[in-house]
Amino acid sequence: MTDTQSPAPLMEVRNLSKSYRVGGGHRLVAVDGISLSVMPGEMLGLVGESGCGKSTLGRCMLRLTDISAGQVMFEGRDITTLPERRLRPLRPRMQMVFQDSSACLNPRRRIGDLLAEPLRVHPGPDQRRRQAADIERRVRDLMELVSLPVAALTRYPHEFSGGQRQRINIARALALSPRLVVADEPVSALDVSVQAQIVNLFSDLRTRLGLTYVFVAHDLAVVRQVSTRVAVMYLGAIVEMGATDDVLHQPAHPYTAALTTAVPRPVVGATPPPPLGGDIPSPVNRPAGCRFHTRCPYVQDRCRMEAPVLRPIRPGHEAACHFPLPPS
Amino acid sequence: MCSLTHGCVMPADPTIPLLDVSDLCVSFPAGGRMVPIVEHVSFTLPEAGILGLVGESGSGKSVTAMAIMGLIDTPGVRVSGSVRFRGRELVGLPPRQIRRLRGRDIAMIFQDPMTAFTPVYTIGWQIDEQIRAHERISRTQARARTVRILGEMGVPDPERMARRYPHQLSGGLRQRAMIAMALSCNPTLLIADEPTTALDVTVQAQILDLIRSLRGTYGSSVLLITHDMGVVAQTCDSTLVLYSGRVAETGPSDRVFSHPGHPYTAALLDSIPPLYGPRPDRLPAIAGAPPVPMARPPGCAFGPRCAHVHAACTTTPPALLPLGPDHEAACVLPAEGTPLPPRTAADWPIDTIGDACP
Numbered sequence A: 001m002t003d004t005q006s007p008a009p010l011m012e013v014r015n016l017s018k019s020y021r022v023g024g025g026h027r028l029v030a031v032d033g034i035s036l037s038v039m040p041g042e043m044l045g046l047v048g049e050s051g052c053g054k055s056t057l058g059r060c061m062l063r064l065t066d067i068s069a070g071q072v073m074f075e076g077r078d079i080t081t082l083p084e085r086r087l088r089p090l091r092p093r094m095q096m097v098f099q100d101s102s103a104c105l106n107p108r109r110r111i112g113d114l115l116a117e118p119l120r121v122h123p124g125p126d127q128r129r130r131q132a133a134d135i136e137r138r139v140r141d142l143m144e145l146v147s148l149p150v151a152a153l154t155r156y157p158h159e160f161s162g163g164q165r166q167r168i169n170i171a172r173a174l175a176l177s178p179r180l181v182v183a184d185e186p187v188s189a190l191d192v193s194v195q196a197q198i199v200n201l202f203s204d205l206r207t208r209l210g211l212t213y214v215f216v217a218h219d220l221a222v223v224r225q226v227s228t229r230v231a232v233m234y235l236g237a238i239v240e241m242g243a244t245d246d247v248l249h250q251p252a253h254p255y256t257a258a259l260t261t262a263v264p265r266p267v268v269g270a271t272p273p274p275p276l277g278g279d280i281p282s283p284v285n286r287p288a289g290c291r292f293h294t295r296c297p298y299v300q301d302r303c304r305m306e307a308p309v310l311r312p313i314r315p316g317h318e319a320a321c322h323f324p325l326p327p328s
Numbered sequence B: 001m002c003s004l005t006h007g008c009v010m011p012a013d014p015t016i017p018l019l020d021v022s023d024l025c026v027s028f029p030a031g032g033r034m035v036p037i038v039e040h041v042s043f044t045l046p047e048a049g050i051l052g053l054v055g056e057s058g059s060g061k062s063v064t065a066m067a068i069m070g071l072i073d074t075p076g077v078r079v080s081g082s083v084r085f086r087g088r089e090l091v092g093l094p095p096r097q098i099r100r101l102r103g104r105d106i107a108m109i110f111q112d113p114m115t116a117f118t119p120v121y122t123i124g125w126q127i128d129e130q131i132r133a134h135e136r137i138s139r140t141q142a143r144a145r146t147v148r149i150l151g152e153m154g155v156p157d158p159e160r161m162a163r164r165y166p167h168q169l170s171g172g173l174r175q176r177a178m179i180a181m182a183l184s185c186n187p188t189l190l191i192a193d194e195p196t197t198a199l200d201v202t203v204q205a206q207i208l209d210l211i212r213s214l215r216g217t218y219g220s221s222v223l224l225i226t227h228d229m230g231v232v233a234q235t236c237d238s239t240l241v242l243y244s245g246r247v248a249e250t251g252p253s254d255r256v257f258s259h260p261g262h263p264y265t266a267a268l269l270d271s272i273p274p275l276y277g278p279r280p281d282r283l284p285a286i287a288g289a290p291p292v293p294m295a296r297p298p299g300c301a302f303g304p305r306c307a308h309v310h311a312a313c314t315t316t317p318p319a320l321l322p323l324g325p326d327h328e329a330a331c332v333l334p335a336e337g338t339p340l341p342p343r344t345a346a347d348w349p350i351d352t353i354g355d356a357c358p
């Protein structure tokens, strides 16, 4: 079905930047020259500060927003400037699960309609319009896939809890059997037991459907469970990237280390670590030198002047730091 | 207890709990009948206490919170039972009086930040207005406070951020703006519905620190709804586990985590993915889904998914029975002499190995 033998990346971004115009003639650089590739069948976990540009990066990858500079390649094809008309046939193969789950379900449509809509709009694999019976079957399958009762198809979004709505969103993104899914915090709103189901679901989807995904999440333990590789972002850039457990257990970048230490442990009586101090820089006015230097406990003079670039520090492990932490 | 700037409408009485919820029931009309969503929920929250409310999605956590706040306005909704805030009954209070309590004495952080802000005004303007609704201060003073709180929330460049519209902020920034709005009047009771869900763990740590310090600085109490068991363990004195609209277990957090009395609580704790140690192929998720509220089984609502279900579970919903001081669970096992085993350090790979890591 999918060509997993191919060594070519499914998604590749080169030097991607995205900035927004904000008040007072300022530009906010949300994504600042990111390069990365996602191989078929890979599960890339994307973590980082809130506001560091994860959602923006995801939207740029899927061309859901205009790109300020750089290139986006999907299935080996440059889609950076493709007009919407020519992107349309590609859309079913690249889908996004949005962060704000309640905001993207039309409150006046029943769940059944919401799930059927992409199936009605986009032709089937044979390029023909889908039959009503096929659509209905697919919709039922989707409900089962995300563990929702078929009886719920006639209900409206507001009748569901936040977590249930998130599962509807996931079902919607999967409706067209995409190759690449960018899942923007798909389990953040879920309790641990449903989260475990969805996390297992993502693992199954990869084995069963050969799905490739970029998984944005704040919960590092969840990211660990679903990712083969992890990229850590800070203020618009990737500061560390590598095999999941290498990055999470032997962080080389001080920001990654701060993240792993801050994970609240499910143990009563464990003293929470002191929060990361320092000035949180604004993306409108990025600090010179290393972007983390205003908060880094290991900052040195060189860090304030010279920006470190993402470079290999150990096999399959890159970090953007002048003084990477040694493996423990 | 309350901030000096606006005095206090209702003084603290040390003999009564700050919040006393008793037999709270909420049902919504659907398909021509009333569907019970929250059933007989009771708990108390002492002055300066932090209670964690956990439970599967759809179990009624937000509905419970909204009912306490008097914020459910769905036509035909039925709310019964009692919610006493410093002894004063809130259920049935006229909307105008409830509104006066909201924002000042009781503040809420909503699960969905977009519902807290209107898209047409800047977030700073909206926080300023919230402050000015409860206090007589000038626009400039209000803005100064807004900017200060946003800064405390770890919002970069708070002055400029205050001039932005909700859609121009990332999810996490919006959430922090909403927390700032809730905290702007130093509430006596803060109801926080998943306040840190959209935040990265370093910012989360900062916000939790702030929530904990609210109690230290203002003696505030917090009802914290979350599904992050780590957050509960680290922040909440006591824990209440909701399942399908009913209390499954409640008790001091250390007891609930080390000696869960309800199989659902134990299953929740088992589902937490480990950050360290071997990575399981699959997480031990609880099979199946919770019952739909209109078709709960006659006995224990967790029965259809429970590994320990037996005849005694299937007739009537099990009552909450005491397991220890302030610790109760709605399960027949302890009374039958077969309580769940306590959890051991081996159940926490994250704990045993975590300390060795940076």
Ligand SMILES: Nc1ncnc2c1ncn2[C@@H]1O[C@H](COP(=O)(O)OP(=O)(O)OP(=O)(O)O)[C@@H](O)[C@H]1O
Pocket (backbone or CB within 6 Å): A020, A021, A022, A028, A029, A030, A049, A050, A051, A052, A053, A054, A055, A056, A057, A099, A283, B167, B168, B169, B170, B171, B172, B173, B198, B199, B200
């Ligand atoms: N439409 C917009 N106009 C102006 N600024 C924006 C817009 N959308 C996002 N931003 C800004 O771009 C930056 C990155 O936002 P983005 O939503 O990508 O962050 P994120 O990493 O997904 O954060 P979170 O974890 O909080 O969701 C933030 O500073 C945000 O305020």
Ligand SMILES: Nc1ncnc2c1ncn2[C@@H]1O[C@H](COP(=O)(O)OP(=O)(O)OP(=O)(O)O)[C@@H](O)[C@H]1O
Pocket (backbone or CB within 6 Å): A158, A159, A160, A161, A162, A163, A164, A189, A190, A191, B028, B037, B055, B056, B057, B058, B059, B060, B061, B062, B063, B064, B074, B111, B293
């Ligand atoms: N206005 C409403 N009308 C009818 N049913 C509702 C309404 N609001 C909520 N419900 C139902 O009540 C139940 C509990 O919803 P609630 O939002 O309280 O769940 P929750 O525990 O907060 O879940 P989550 O963790 O997903 O936020 C759900 O089954 C939901 O469908």
Ligand code: SF4
Pocket (backbone or CB within 6 Å): A253, A254, A255, A290, A291, A292, A293, A296, A297, A298, A299, A300, A303, A308, A320, A321, A322, A323, A324
């Ligand atoms: S380059 Fe310097 S300031 Fe930046 S992360 Fe490394 S040690 Fe810290």
Ligand code: SF4
Pocket (backbone or CB within 6 Å): B262, B263, B264, B300, B301, B302, B303, B304, B306, B307, B308, B309, B310, B312, B313, B318, B330, B331, B332, B333
């Ligand atoms: S009462 Fe029975 S079914 Fe319910 S949790 Fe206890 S053992 Fe399981």
Ligand SMILES: [Mg+2]
Pocket (backbone or CB within 6 Å): A054, A055, A056, A099, A184, B170, B171, B172
């Ligand atoms: Mg985001």
Ligand SMILES: [Mg+2]
Pocket (backbone or CB within 6 Å): A161, A162, B061, B062, B063, B111, B193
């Ligand atoms: Mg909720």
